[in-house]
Amino acid sequence: MSTEQTTIQAIVRTLDGQHAHVEVESGGCGRCHEEGGCGGQHLTQMFCGGAKTYDVENTIGANVGDRVTVAIAAGNLRRSANLAYVLPLVAAIGGAALGASFGGDLSAILGAGIGLTVAFIYAARRSRDHTGNLAERPHIVSRS
Numbered sequence: 001m002s003t004e005q006t007t008i009q010a011i012v013r014t015l016d017g018q019h020a021h022v023e024v025e026s027g028g029c030g031r032c033h034e035e036g037g038c039g040g041q042h043l044t045q046m047f048c049g050g051a052k053t054y055d056v057e058n059t060i061g062a063n064v065g066d067r068v069t070v071a072i073a074a075g076n077l078r079r080s081a082n083l084a085y086v087l088p089l090v091a092a093i094g095g096a097a098l099g100a101s102f103g104g105d106l107s108a109i110l111g112a113g114i115g116l117t118v119a120f121i122y123a124a125r126r127s128r129d130h131t132g133n134l135a136e137r138p139h140i141v142s143r144s
Contacts, residue, residue, distance in 0.1 A: 005074060009024070010069075012064050012068055015058065019057060020056055020057075020058040020068075021054070021055055022056055023053050024051065055138075058140055059141070060140050066143050071138070071139060071140075076138075087122070088120065088123070091119035092112045092119070095115020098115075
């Protein structure tokens with residue numbers, strides 16, 4: 001397991017127990033132009049503008065209005081993108097191919113729908129899994 005982390009600056013907007021809702025003014029990790037950067041920030045700016053709010057672990061006891069540094073394990077961004085985009089696409093194509101092998105177009109459409117449903121259920125359950133260690137979850141590491 002890698003301990004490399006990506007950090008971003010944010011402002012604490014609200015608190016909820018051990019979690020803080022932070023507002024990040026720029027989307028993504030900010031590594032778009034660096035080696036290993038995915039360029040995903042450019043895609044997010046096309047579809048939605050303005051500040052983004054995220055729920056993170058408040059490990060340092062930050063207060064509302066504090067400027068903080070939020071860290072996330074470097075590989076989590078890629079894994080999240082794969083879970084959100086690649087898995088449903090592969091499941092739909094696989095389901096359609098399997099369905100088409102059993103019948104015609106209707107079976108392919110049904111197979112694609114079943115594949116998507118299974119992928120979305122898996123992604124929803126996986127995204128709710130909070131059993132990972134702190135280094136794997138987004139968390140506040142310092143006040144800025």
